[in-house]
Amino acid sequence: MFAQTLMRAPLRMRLAFSMILVIGIVLAARLFYWQILQWDKLSRLAEQQQAIDVPIPARRGDIQTRDGLRLATDLFLYTISVAPPGVTNPEELAKQMGPILGQSPETILTKLNSKEPAAILARGVPVEVGTAVQDLKTRLELKHPGLGLANLQIEAKPVRNYPGRTFAAQVVGYVNAQRQPAYGVEQYKDAELRGTDGKIHGAGNALHDDLIPFDLPTSEPATDGADITLTIDSGMQHVVETELANAIKDSRAASGSIIVLDPKTGAVLALAVYPTADLNAYFDPANAGNYVNSAVSAQYEPGSVFKVITVAAALDAGTVTPASVFDDNGWVLVGGRELRNHNQIAPGRVNLTDVLRLSLNVEAVKMSVGLGVGPFYRYVRKFGFGIPTRVELAAEAAGDVKSVGDGRWRDIDLGTNAFGQGIAVTPLQMTAAIAAVANQGRLMRPYIVQETHYPNGKIQKTEPELVRQVIRPETAQVLTRLLADAIIGESTNKAIVPGYRVAGKTGTAQIPIFGTLDPRWTIASFVGYLPADDPRFVILVKLDKPQTSEWGSQVASPVFASVAKQLVTLVGLPPDAVRLASK
Amino acid sequence: MKAPKARVPSFRNLLSLEYARTWLLLIASIALLGVIYLGQASQAALTGQRVHDLQEELDRARRENAQLGSEIAALTTPGKIDARARSLGLRPATITQTRFLIIKNYPSEPTKLAPAAKEQHWDPTAARSFDFAAEWSELLARVGWTASPRAAEATFPRP
Numbered sequence: 001m002f003a004q005t006l007m008r009a010p011l012r013m014r015l016a017f018s019m020i021l022v023i024g025i026v027l028a029a030r031l032f033y034w035q036i037l038q039w040d041k042l043s044r045l046a047e048q049q050q051a052i053d054v055p056i057p058a059r060r061g062d063i064q065t066r067d068g069l070r071l072a073t074d075l076f077l078y079t080i081s082v083a084p085p086g087v088t089n090p091e092e093l094a095k096q097m098g099p100i101l102g103q104s105p106e107t108i109l110t111k112l113n114s115k116e117p118a119a120i121l122a123r124g125v126p127v128e129v130g131t132a133v134q135d136l137k138t139r140l141e142l143k144h145p146g147l148g149l150a151n152l153q154i155e156a157k158p159v160r161n162y163p164g165r166t167f168a169a170q171v172v173g174y175v176n177a178q179r180q181p182a183y184g185v186e187q188y189k190d191a192e193l194r195g196t197d198g199k200i201h202g203a204g205n206a207l208h209d210d211l212i213p214f215d216l217p218t219s220e221p222a223t224d225g226a227d228i229t230l231t232i233d234s235g236m237q238h239v240v241e242t243e244l245a246n247a248i249k250d251s252r253a254a255s256g257s258i259i260v261l262d263p264k265t266g267a268v269l270a271l272a273v274y275p276t277a278d279l280n281a282y283f284d285p286a287n288a289g290n291y292v293n294s295a296v297s298a299q300y301e302p303g304s305v306f307k308v309i310t311v312a313a314a315l316d317a318g319t320v321t322p323a324s325v326f327d328d329n330g331w332v333l334v335g336g337r338e339l340r341n342h343n344q345i346a347p348g349r350v351n352l353t354d355v356l357r358l359s360l361n362v363e364a365v366k367m368s369v370g371l372g373v374g375p376f377y378r379y380v381r382k383f384g385f386g387i388p389t390r391v392e393l394a395a396e397a398a399g400d401v402k403s404v405g406d407g408r409w410r411d412i413d414l415g416t417n418a419f420g421q422g423i424a425v426t427p428l429q430m431t432a433a434i435a436a437v438a439n440q441g442r443l444m445r446p447y448i449v450q451e452t453h454y455p456n457g458k459i460q461k462t463e464p465e466l467v468r469q470v471i472r473p474e475t476a477q478v479l480t481r482l483l484a485d486a487i488i489g490e491s492t493n494k495a496i497v498p499g500y501r502v503a504g505k506t507g508t509a510q511i512p513i514f515g516t517l518d519p520r521w522t523i524a525s526f527v528g529y530l531p532a533d534d535p536r537f538v539i540l541v542k543l544d545k546p547q548t549s550e551w552g553s554q555v556a557s558p559v560f561a562s563v564a565k566q567l568v569t570l571v572g573l574p575p576d577a578v579r580l581a582s583k
Numbered sequence: 584m585k586a587p588k589a590r591v592p593s594f595r596n597l598l599s600l601e602y603a604r605t606w607l608l609l610i611a612s613i614a615l616l617g618v619i620y621l622g623q624a625s626q627a628a629l630t631g632q633r634v635h636d637l638q639e640e641l642d643r644a645r646r647e648n649a650q651l652g653s654e655i656a657a658l659t660t661p662g663k664i665d666a667r668a669r670s671l672g673l674r675p676a677t678i679t680q681t682r683f684l685i686i687k688n689y690p691s692e693p694t695k696l697a698p699a700a701k702e703q704h705w706d707p708t709a710a711r712s713f714d715f716a717a718e719w720s721e722l723l724a725r726v727g728w729t730a731s732p733r734a735a736e737a738t739f740p741r742p
Contacts (some may be wrong), residue, residue, distance in 0.1 A: 059645070070656035076646040127646045134643075156646065163656035200638070202631070238661030499678065569678045578683040 052204030058195030061225030078130030162279035170293035187394035198222030251546035266444030303509025306420025313379035335411025368418035400424035499575030504528020506552035
């Protein structure tokens with residue numbers, strides 16, 4: 001019927017209807033094409049144009065001492081910027097922002113009137129300023145659109161902060177502005193500390209600088225880094241840093257380090273290095289090189305301190321006994337070369353205590369020669385020299401122990417190595433080796449990370465690790481007695497701590513330079529432990545190139561005594577008489 | 584006799600009043616679906632905004648917390664405490680100033696060093712009290728200016 005009606009209609013009406021019908025069909029076909037056939041492609045295009053990923057920076061884990069003092073943490077600093085062309089009332093905006101940013105309105109106005117597409121109003125401002133600007137934006141954006149607050153960009157970035165500045169600087173290390181770590185625990189434990197950045201995925205505005213909540217955004221949450229607790233005790237660290245600074249000043253030494261270890265566990269209780277620098281000023285060229293932890297990264301020839309190792313080896317192997325006596329005429333021939341005692345002394349008949357008290361090179365050489373090449377170097381390596389200790393600090397050196405047949409070893413080395421020359425060790429290796437003597441012959445792995453707290457709640461504790469039994473407990477006890485007697489017998493030794501029996505050894509090492517030994521400078525050191533019968537601390541003091549005296553007994557021993565006195569007070573360790581009387 | 588053909592409504596009949604109710608019902612259903620869809624979309628947008636705002640609030644609180652934590656750490660470094668104590672006229676304790684009490688057969692354990700920091704759980708609802716004397720003693724003990732609380736009073740045997 002409709003068709004009949006149409007056929008009877010005038011031609012113009014039929015034409016008009018046909019045109020409308022055709023247009024309708026074309027429109028429907030195009031709609032079908034774009035809405036149905038091209039739907040996938042257009043959706044993807046829209047997604048690409050609209051989607052933005054707002055990064056969620058992960059918080060890098062904190063580093064703290066065993067007693068909770070925070071040494072490294074992340075702070076958020078804000079950068080405030082604006083697009084000046086979008087600001088139609090710069091004077092008012094400058095007036096509002098001035099007090100918040102701590103700048104004069106004129107300064108801000110100059111930036112707002114610039115022709116640049118973007119102007120930075122403030123950079124690196126703390127969180128209270130950033131949130132104040134955010135609050136201002138939220139409060140006034142809709143009320144005063146002319147202020148151009150919609151153009152205000154507030155960007156927060158995490159920045160590493162070191163509240164203690166120079167405190168335990170070489171232990172902690174630093175992270176630079178690009179979040180790259182350098183030195184210390186920051187570098188060694190970067191994988192645990194770093195965390196994983198997250199992102200919020202959603203639709204953004206035309207400037208791609210803000211999320212438009214058209215839909216529920218999807219997000220990948222950031223995974224924060226693990227927090228690390230060190231074995232460092234802040235009180236002890238303060239003591240050693242103060243004493244080291246005073247010692248450097250008093251002796252006019254070029255540099256130095258002090259290490260305190262718990263001999264029973266290997267935990268590093270304190271570690272100070274001089275020179276030092278503020279970790280927050282890593283970018284200052286004047287501080288370059290001051291963050292190197294010379295206690296683990298730099299090796300040196302230990303000198304007479306190494307005689308402890310030689311005597312330990314000889315006693316343990318049985319080539320000498322506690323009752324052995326020696327005839328020391330002041331020189332000995334090794335590898336065709338003559339080796340002498342310091343100051344050319346020839347004490348005559350001596351016992352083991354005298355060997356240590358007088359620090360006789362000749363008797364040490366006789367012990368190493370008596371042991372033989374194989375056993376001597378076997379003991380040296382058993383004490384941990386020549387390989388890294390695996391402490392959790394970056395850039396640890398292995399030291400240098402020549403081996404027979406490596407092309408560098410000469411016969412003379414068997415002699416010189418016995419008194420700590422011609423062999424290179426790190427201060428930490430030396431301390432750990434002496435700690436083995438203090439710990440009944442058991443060498444413990446030094447460690448500085450006590451616990452790692454992961455964001456998922458898991459806590460990984462570092463357990464003390466026994467590396468090996470180096471010498472028998474009986475040997476260690478005998479050697480401890482000898483070392484303690486040697487200190488008491490040495491009238492010039494200043495390592496005595498009243499009320500406590502100390503076992504230890506001084507060292508005055510010459511510094512190798514261009515194939516010979518520097519005649520001017522020495523490395524003065526003392527390493528000891530107390531109380532001798534039940535050691536709680538092993539303390540190494542090392543001063544490089546002291547000017548007031550070259551001798552370890554003069555410049556390093558008093559520092560040891562001063563540190564030890566303060567440490568026993570700090571932990572309330574009673575004097576030996578009191579402690580033993582209560583047993 | 585043939586069965587009568589089913590009556591198919593013509594186009595004109597579809598527009599008549601008889602079918603107006605059907606049309607109204609159809610239009611109302613479509614409108615209702617549209618309202619429900621738009622409502623859900625709006626709700627999703629609102630919820631998205633709320634999530635966004637809450638996340639910003641959380642981030643802000645965390646950042647402020649980190650700033651405060653850093654300030655506390657800077658103020659409680661042993662060097663600062665040392666300087667502050669000296670300015671108040673205090674001086675470091677020495678072992679000779681510590682008196683020990685000898686108790687025979689006292690069950691002794693190895694001298695413990697400072698315990699590892701316990702995990703702090705922040706309870707915003709917990710009432711806070713601040714014991715100044717205890718806090719100050721603890722800070723001074725950290726740098727050895729007072730004997731550790733673990734040291735017992737004793738008679739110090741004279742050498």
